[in-house]
Amino acid sequence: MLQIHNRYHRYLNRTGWGFIAPALAFYLVFMLYPIGSSLFLVTQKWRGMSREFVGLGNFVRMAHDQVFWKALGHNFLFMAIQIPLMVFLAMVIAVILHQGIKRFRGIFRTIYFLPVVTSLVAYSILFRILLQSNGLLNNFLHSLKLITEPIGWLNDPFWAKVTIILALTWRWTGYNMVFFLVGLQNINKEIYEAAEVDGASQIRQFFTITLPLLTPVILFSLVTSTSGTMQLFDEPNVLTWEGGPANATMTAALYIYRQAFVLNSDFGYASALSYVMVIIAAVLAFIQIKVLKERN
Amino acid sequence: MKKGLVLFLAVLMIAVSFMSCSNKEAKAGAPQKLTVWCWDPNFNGYSMGKAVEVYQASHPDVEIEIVDVPDNIEGKIEAGLQAGGAGLPDISLFQDYIIEKFVQNYPGAFVDLKAEGIDHSQFAQYKVAPMTDGDKIYGIPFDTGSTGLFLRTDIISAAGLNPDDYQKSMTWSEVIALGEKVKAATGMPLIAYDNTSFDFLRIMVQSTGTQFFDNSGNVMYDTPAVKKSLAYIKEMDDKGILFMAEGWNNWVAAFNNDQSAGLMNALWIIGTLKSKPENAGKWMVVPTPIVEGVANAQAASNNGGSSWYVLSATKNKDLAVDFLKSTWAGTTPEALGFYNEILKGAGAMGTFLPSRSGSNYTAKDEFFYKSQAVYKDFSAWMEKVPVLYYTPNYTAMRTALGNAMQGMLSGNITTVDGVIDAAAAEYKQTTGN
Numbered sequence: 001m002l003q004i005h006n007r008y009h010r011y012l013n014r015t016g017w018g019f020i021a022p023a024l025a026f027y028l029v030f031m032l033y034p035i036g037s038s039l040f041l042v043t044q045k046w047r048g049m050s051r052e053f054v055g056l057g058n059f060v061r062m063a064h065d066q067v068f069w070k071a072l073g074h075n076f077l078f079m080a081i082q083i084p085l086m087v088f089l090a091m092v093i094a095v096i097l098h099q100g101i102k103r104f105r106g107i108f109r110t111i112y113f114l115p116v117v118t119s120l121v122a123y124s125i126l127f128r129i130l131l132q133s134n135g136l137l138n139n140f141l142h143s144l145k146l147i148t149e150p151i152g153w154l155n156d157p158f159w160a161k162v163t164i165i166l167a168l169t170w171r172w173t174g175y176n177m178v179f180f181l182v183g184l185q186n187i188n189k190e191i192y193e194a195a196e197v198d199g200a201s202q203i204r205q206f207f208t209i210t211l212p213l214l215t216p217v218i219l220f221s222l223v224t225s226t227s228g229t230m231q232l233f234d235e236p237n238v239l240t241w242e243g244g245p246a247n248a249t250m251t252a253a254l255y256i257y258r259q260a261f262v263l264n265s266d267f268g269y270a271s272a273l274s275y276v277m278v279i280i281a282a283v284l285a286f287i288q289i290k291v292l293k294e295r296n
Numbered sequence: 297m298k299k300g301l302v303l304f305l306a307v308l309m310i311a312v313s314f315m316s317c318s319n320k321e322a323k324a325g326a327p328q329k330l331t332v333w334c335w336d337p338n339f340n341g342y343s344m345g346k347a348v349e350v351y352q353a354s355h356p357d358v359e360i361e362i363v364d365v366p367d368n369i370e371g372k373i374e375a376g377l378q379a380g381g382a383g384l385p386d387i388s389l390f391q392d393y394i395i396e397k398f399v400q401n402y403p404g405a406f407v408d409l410k411a412e413g414i415d416h417s418q419f420a421q422y423k424v425a426p427m428t429d430g431d432k433i434y435g436i437p438f439d440t441g442s443t444g445l446f447l448r449t450d451i452i453s454a455a456g457l458n459p460d461d462y463q464k465s466m467t468w469s470e471v472i473a474l475g476e477k478v479k480a481a482t483g484m485p486l487i488a489y490d491n492t493s494f495d496f497l498r499i500m501v502q503s504t505g506t507q508f509f510d511n512s513g514n515v516m517y518d519t520p521a522v523k524k525s526l527a528y529i530k531e532m533d534d535k536g537i538l539f540m541a542e543g544w545n546n547w548v549a550a551f552n553n554d555q556s557a558g559l560m561n562a563l564w565i566i567g568t569l570k571s572k573p574e575n576a577g578k579w580m581v582v583p584t585p586i587v588e589g590v591a592n593a594q595a596a597s598n599n600g601g602s603s604w605y606v607l608s609a610t611k612n613k614d615l616a617v618d619f620l621k622s623t624w625a626g627t628t629p630e631a632l633g634f635y636n637e638i639l640k641g642a643g644a645m646g647t648f649l650p651s652r653s654g655s656n657y658t659a660k661d662e663f664f665y666k667s668q669a670v671y672k673d674f675s676a677w678m679e680k681v682p683v684l685y686y687t688p689n690y691t692a693m694r695t696a697l698g699n700a701m702q703g704m705l706s707g708n709i710t711t712v713d714g715v716i717d718a719a720a721a722e723y724k725q726t727t728g729n
Contacts, residue, residue, distance in 0.1 A: 064724075261368070264692060264726075
């Protein structure tokens with residue numbers, strides 16, 4: 001009896017409970033309750049205030065909803081192309097800033113980080129002006145005789161995807177670059193000195209010293225970017241007019257929002273779609289954690 | 297991350313405590329206050345501001361705050377209705393096609409203004425119909441979206457044609473013939489077309505007195521009006537008569553900066569035209585072209601237009617109703633005067649029929665070719681706008697057809713039937729109906 005008391009009495013520590021009570025209250029109200037109630041939501045077909053029990057009907061409906069699966073496909077497409085491109089660029093810029101440039105380093109760092117703190121709406125309007133058919137970019141390419149017909153950066157289903165990838169890269173490269181800069185500063189200079197004494201070239205130093213020692217940063221970048229791209233919403237919503245043209249840049253998160261607040265007021269179906277997204281994100285996170293653990 | 301959360305919660309708590317403070321003040325008998333949501337401060341906000349001035353002249357103790365909600369006002373109202381009315385204003389403006397969805401999905405969310413004594417027979421009936429549910433009528437109609445075809449007479453002249461020959465009601469075939477001549481002579485497309493918008497097709501189809509639904513409100517894309525309208529759009533695109541603009545700003549630039557010779561839209565675009573004073577004397581407006589070969593096709597249509605609604609969650613229902621009744625539905629000289637004023641000031645034409653006696657409704661407008669009395673024309677066309685219902689599924693319907701139409705204009709879908717099939721398939725998938 002006493003033993004049991006000893007084993008469990010730490011769970012009954014009132015002071016401890018008192019300390020975590022505020023956090024726990026917020027957790028219950030803002031995390032557990034929404035998750036629990038959303039389990040109820042997915043069984044409902046909603047039309048605003050009126051709702052009707054459909055059991056797993058929302059998931060059956062989802063199976064036929066090609067717009068959603070196409071949107072989810074776009075998430076993976078953006079992930080597969082944009083993230084490697086961005087992480088590579090971020091690393092290259094960080095290395096150049098760290099080793100190659102001696103003057104104005106701070107200015108360059110600021111310039112590359114600026115897109116992160118720029119207003120999304122402002123930059124979307126600028127991008128639209130630059131990218132429209134008779135815009136600056138097409139005129140520039142035309143004057144270089146690289147193209148004969150204007151490219152539909154916003155109008156063409158293929159090029160609109162390219163635009164989203166470019167916009168994301170523009171916005172987030174500087175953000176990731178900061179992590180690489182920190183990573184580079186943490187590499188001991190003596191390692192490079194030793195390598196130089198051994199006669200290793202700059203390129204060789206990069207591949208055998210810099211790159212392996214930056215692996216944790218690369219993984220961190222990949223993990224955060226993956227979850228960011230999984231939830232991608234802003235660019236397709238603002239830059240390409242709600243996932244246009246003709247759903248060519250529709251993403252899962254944007255489609256869920258539109259189901260709830262634009263198209264049908266169907267919060268049940270939107271919740272069901274969210275569950276699918278959460279499961280996919282969880283699987284991705286699980287894989288990444290595994291990879292990270294193996295590395296460590 | 298954690299720090300951010302803490303900061304956020306702290307801000308939230310401070311905000312909440314401020315909010316509860318202000319509530320207490322209101323209860324203590326301070327001046328009465330109404331909140332109004334609308335978008336576009338130069339048009340809707342301006343017009344509501346004038347109504348507020350009229351009301352405050354006789355009710356100096358009433359404060360009315362106009363809040364600019366630039367983006368997705370319907371979504372914000374929906375979020376508030378889901379939350380049982382929390383955070384909603386007393387009065388809100390939204391587009392006419394939304395109300396049927398709100399009435400179906402949120403019964404009782406809006407105050408029945410007919411029961412409050414508003415005489416809706418004084419308003420244009422095509423505006424009253426969608427907000428009517430049985431013997432209840434929910435809103436106060438605001439502006440008309442009476443449409444026309446705006447043409448640049450100087451460009452038509454430059455093509456060796458006489459603009460006066462075209463200042464008449466035309467069919468789409470005649471417009472296309474004009475477009476080909478202008479294109480051949482000047483290289484300029486006749487009409488600026490916004491590829492991200494549904495407006496163009498909507499104007500064409502509604503001019504035939506139909507929508508995109510059958511009699512019981514189910515979506516029906518396969519109608520003569522839709523097919524014929526899509527065929528005309530495709531023909532114009534194939535012949536290079538349309539300037540394919542990407543979004544609103546690009547579209548405005550297309551007709552204000554001499555990249556196309558015209559546009560088709562509602563009268564509320566006049567303010568945008570006038571933002572380019574160099575074009576004074578160059579524009580003319582002709583009636584909406586007729587979609588020939590479709591029964592009941594006529595030279596009038598409607599695009600856009602919105603109405604004022606009182607939310608049932610309001611704590612100031614009587615005040616809100618009295619404010620609307622004595623301004624937007626008022627026949628006092630002051631009320632009619634403000635209708636006359638917003639027509640000149642913002643190009644906002646109300647649908648309150650007694651207000652049409654105002655001097656600005658018949659005034660000649662120097663900005664237009666040969667000082668055309670454009671508001672007189674639009675007002676006359678408004679009378680011909682047919683009564684149309686939007687059904688609760690208008691947004692989903694529009695999204696699916698708009699996407700299919702973009703497919704047609706980018707060349708991925710080559711036939712009109714293909715567009716209709718693609719739209720029907722997407723509609724079925726996105727609504728589950």
